[in-house]
Amino acid sequence: MIIKISNLSNGEYYYTFDKKIEEIELSEPFIGNILVEAKLQKSKRQIVLNADIKAKVIFECDRCDEKFEKELINDYKIVYYFSSEINDEEQIDIKYISINTDKIDLSNEVRDYAQLAVPMKKLCKEDCKGLCVNCGKNLNSENCKCNSKEIDPRWLPLEKLKNNIK
Numbered sequence: 001m002i003i004k005i006s007n008l009s010n011g012e013y014y015y016t017f018d019k020k021i022e023e024i025e026l027s028e029p030f031i032g033n034i035l036v037e038a039k040l041q042k043s044k045r046q047i048v049l050n051a052d053i054k055a056k057v058i059f060e061c062d063r064c065d066e067k068f069e070k071e072l073i074n075d076y077k078i079v080y081y082f083s084s085e086i087n088d089e090e091q092i093d094i095k096y097i098s099i100n101t102d103k104i105d106l107s108n109e110v111r112d113y114a115q116l117a118v119p120m121k122k123l124c125k126e127d128c129k130g131l132c133v134n135c136g137k138n139l140n141s142e143n144c145k146c147n148s149k150e151i152d153p154r155w156l157p158l159e160k161l162k163n164n165i166k
Ligand SMILES: [Zn+2]
Pocket: 061, 062, 063, 064, 065, 066, 123, 124, 125, 128, 129, 130
């Protein structure tokens, strides 16, 4: 994901990348292509880059173990400063580049930010019912007999008492 910046006059530019995940060294849980829409604003002293990332993943649901496909999105902004001296103290969103730099490569940032979009909790849907702890059936698609007795809330205190005695 390379943008040529030599001979680029000051102004605003838009780029779209549609690359196979392998090309930026992404693998599982990512699949297919990764889409990046980038806006670049060049001025005399700096380049401001905004990028929107769209990626597809296959997750296994934390509750029901079913595989499901999901689209992940993320975005980031980086300012590339033209500087004659290379500054070691690069911050996450600031990079220093030589005035003679002819291209910038987005691959590393796109890969990092795509990976940051992977959530800790992976649910096929918000209200996934999960698997029955007793019989292991997927409660999204079938009801099992284990918990079929709905207890009238008015009897709940009594039910608790009963369980304590057991
Ligand atoms: Zn699920």
